[in-house]
Amino acid sequence: MRKWVWMKSPIHLLHIGKDEYYWMKNKLLNSKAIFALVILIVIAGLFFIPTGFERGDNAFGTQAKAEVLEVDNSNVRSAGLIKHGTQVCKVKIVSGQFKNVNTSAYNELMGKLEMDKIFVPGDMALVGIDINDNKIQFVTLIDHYRINLEIFLFGAFVLLLILFAGWTGVRAILSFAFTVLMIWKILIPFFLKGYNPVILSLLVVAALTTVTILLVSGFSPKSYVAILGSLSGSLLTCMLAVIFGKSFKVHGAVLHFSESLLYSGYQNINLTDIFIAGIFIASAGALMDLAMDISAAVYEVVEKKPSITAKEAIKSGLTIGRAVLGTMTTTLLLAYSGGYIALLMVFMSLDTPVANIL
Template identity: 25%
Template sequence: MIIKKLLIILFLIPFFVIAESPEIFKGEVLDITFEEDTIIPEINLETFVQDLKIKIIEDNNKEKIIDVKNDYIRLKKGDRVFVENTGNGTKEEGSFIIKEKDRTGPLFYFLIIFVSSIIFFGGMQGVRSVFSLFLSFVAIGYILIPAIMSGYSPVLISSAVATAILFIAIYFTHGFNRESTSAFLGTVISVIVTGFLSYVGVKMAQFTGMGTEEAFILSLHGGVSIDFSGLLLGGIIIGTLGVLDDVAVTQSIVVREIYKLQKDMKFSDVYKRALSVGKEHVGAMVNTLALAYTGASLPLILIFYKSEYPVSLILSQEIFSVEIMRTVVGSIGLIFSVPLTTAFAVYLLRSKI
């Protein structure tokens, strides 16, 4: 339980530094006194309504039982939920709504399975990998997010944090050696290329950074001055780190293994052989990038599919065109990382052999 609370504090609190402080507390569903399925005639949508008795389990009014009407998410007896008091601080009946179901339990359990799987398969390298991932989220939660919320340039901060994350992810996971150095150099240059292309793309397409619901909500919080187009650029930079790290480290290891098989192989021969592996890897990773963004945007794609607007207008919608730009720019950075990292690895590891 202590570990669970520490994880919540570490990863979630920094991301809500701008949130107001409504009265929200945790409760448990004791009973469902009424439940009815209904249909909204105007849109022919099936819905429901429930009358719940909920016991407060985390608040100054702990153990108090309240009545809540719920039409947000279908609940059952024993479910734990977050309840918001909408009654201006009073606790009168009818002043509560279901804010969200408590999902920290399943998230925590799957996190444990994830970490255990990495350590079981990777051994000590798996432990280092988990530690580097932990430090990466610390950098994002305690450096990147607060700095952006304080008004610093999202592009500069994202670039600096991206470099730090790459250093942590590569060196802490794979060790302080020439393979890691070649991967780090190739990835950093690729991040610079990606950042430059992102800047050009955002300026040419005149993205405002306000194309998503999240950005709109963020803009409503008073006292926060954020460059939203810069935030979009920073998001593209951070989003490409994972695949760049993957490809760069793989290329370095491929070069090392080629040298192990034949130490006196020419520079050009090693480069060509390693590059042929890299081409196959890039083909797979570009597909991965495109499908990842497509999967995340699937509900949006379905909305546009039912739309009667022309295709050119749909593609020009910022919420849609940003994802296309994100995929394309990320893929270009990925392509650049292969020859760069391979060249660094062939040079650095040759002198090692």
């Protein structure tokens, strides 16, 4: 029995024997394992790499989990929908060096619904503790404590991914961790240091795309085609974002919290270039997904029907691409609409003209 397999490129087929096929398959599995190990080492290295923005150990403060025992709202004033003033709470610290200590904590309300938190007895809160001479000086209520629930949900996500996808799921988790660390340890710090956001984002997207696809799919023509397609799409998106971003004269200050960034001492940062970079960073995931879908589908077609010609395989890929692209367009629309649903409601309630929205 003989089998057709892909070699060197998606349109070059090599007729090999059964033994050679299984030898190549085992070699591919070994290469996946070795690459996963290499990425695991890289992840460990990224984890310990300093960003350059660490402030070191703060001997004058720490954070802890606390239970709200009592609340005093006598200093809280209501003005329509918003509240301002200070909510004084009696809390019991349940973690850290001051565990089981009861103390007063203060919740400053700034009159902003999206930032203010109101606590009631029984709530678990994240508190900031100012320390002086190894004693509690002042306690601030930061937010509701959600870390345990977040860890539970993430653990459930990891478990289900591994149960469903096996070792592929494990490699997907590695790619997830690699992506998080690349963004937090490389992309964001270099943005803050003033490096060109567009070029830096292209390099990071290229690295993330390559590593993610190779981790999940291994070293095969299927992966190479997906990488090539995804990076080509990212490059084209980048070019369009640069060209039309300049033409539309959109300032990067439209980004949320951009003013806070400027007031924090980073006035020299080019917010417009960061805005443009954010456009194709956001699209990179969808492009990678689309490229992998088409490449994997065509690969399976060739695997199941070795007699197919290169022209027919390309035609099948285009057909699959048109079908996937049709649903992907709606997917992106729903994703962005969901993120801006409140803004769309404001436009609707005020009967904002379409020209103003656009």
